[in-house]
Amino acid sequence: MKYDKERERLVEHLKSSGYIKSESVADAMRKVPRHLFLPEEHRDHAYVDRPQPIGGGQTISAPHMVAMMVEALELDKGQKVLEVGGGRGYHAAIIAELVGEKGEVYTVELLDPLAKAAKNNLSKAGYPNVKVIVGDGSKGYPKGAPYDRISVACGAPDIPPPLVEQLKLEGKLLIPVGGNFYQELILVSKKSETKIDKRGLGGVVFVPLRGEYGY
Numbered sequence: 001m002k003y004d005k006e007r008e009r010l011v012e013h014l015k016s017s018g019y020i021k022s023e024s025v026a027d028a029m030r031k032v033p034r035h036l037f038l039p040e041e042h043r044d045h046a047y048v049d050r051p052q053p054i055g056g057g058q059t060i061s062a063p064h065m066v067a068m069m070v071e072a073l074e075l076d077k078g079q080k081v082l083e084v085g086g087g088r089g090y091h092a093a094i095i096a097e098l099v100g101e102k103g104e105v106y107t108v109e110l111l112d113p114l115a116k117a118a119k120n121n122l123s124k125a126g127y128p129n130v131k132v133i134v135g136d137g138s139k140g141y142p143k144g145a146p147y148d149r150i151s152v153a154c155g156a157p158d159i160p161p162p163l164v165e166q167l168k169l170e171g172k173l174l175i176p177v178g179g180n181f182y183q184e185l186i187l188v189s190k191k192s193e194t195k196i197d198k199r200g201l202g203g204v205v206f207v208p209l210r211g212e213y214g215y
Contacts, residue, residue: 003035006047010063013049019067024075028097029067034060037090037121054088056111058207061153065204066091072187072201073149073174075099082144082166083107084137085153085209089118089130095151096127105130106144108137110210138211140166147171155183155206160213164188164196176206180215 011029014020020029035046038060042052051059061069069091075081075098083092086107096105107130109115115134122130133141138160140150145166152163152175159175167173167190176183185201208215 003033003047007034010047010049014064014067017064019064019071021071024098025067025071025094028070028094029063031097032090032093033125034063034090036125037088037093037118054114055117056114058087058111058114060087060090061206066094068201069151069153069174069185070094070098072185073151073172075149078102079148080104080144080146081106081149081151082141082147082163083151083153084140084163085109085207086118086132086137087114087153089121089125089127089132091151091153092118092130092132093122093125093127096122096130099129101129103129104144106133106141106147107131108133108135108141110135110137136211138162138209138213142166150174152176152209153206154209154214155180155204156209156214158213159186159188159198160209162213164190169193176204180208181205 035043050062077100079099086109092107119132140162146168150173155176173188185204187199189197
């Protein structure tokens with residue numbers, strides 16, 4: 001296949017750079033065809049480790065960032081995961097590989113054209129366990145709650161309370177928190193209905209989270 005060698009080269013680069021730490025994440029990134037989730041005019045850059053434009057002023061995250069996020073969430077088979085900021089579906093596909101056929105993935109995208117593209121891409125790539133929702137991801141998706149894990153791919157001014165509410169006890173939430181275009185990646189662990197632990201994982205740059213609890 002045209003992109004197989006490039007994808008394998010990217011995975012090896014991410015392993016040697018320390019972004020990929022587990023074989024499960026390496027396998028997921030080998031299996032998901034990132035080029036299928038990009039507009040045709042950007043597909044030849046699919047396996048370069050940098051963000052790419054996907055329309056609507058949005059971007060697909062750089063592969064190292066996707067690897068870093070799924071590693072931090074410690075995803076496992078059978079988990080139920082909410083993703084906020086679904087874009088064209090690539091990150092959700094990686095999550096789907098990690099939670100397996102018995103897992104459930106809900107991905108919320110604010111922009112209808114991107115959500116439609118995500119549905120089409122995920123269907124073509126073979127991920128029937130991902131449900132794409134058009135809506136305000138800052139409010140989560142109560143119908144699917146509670147979640148084992150929540151992954152947010154947009155920068156928020158603070159941690160949206162609905163996302164914490166929709167997280168299971170001992171569940172984990174990963175979210176960039178800060179300004180419009182520079183944030184700190186925060187890993188949240190829910191210890192009780194009133195107590196969470198927060199740990200900073202370093203500086204990141206994401207497009208802003210839009211909606212009631214965003215910008």
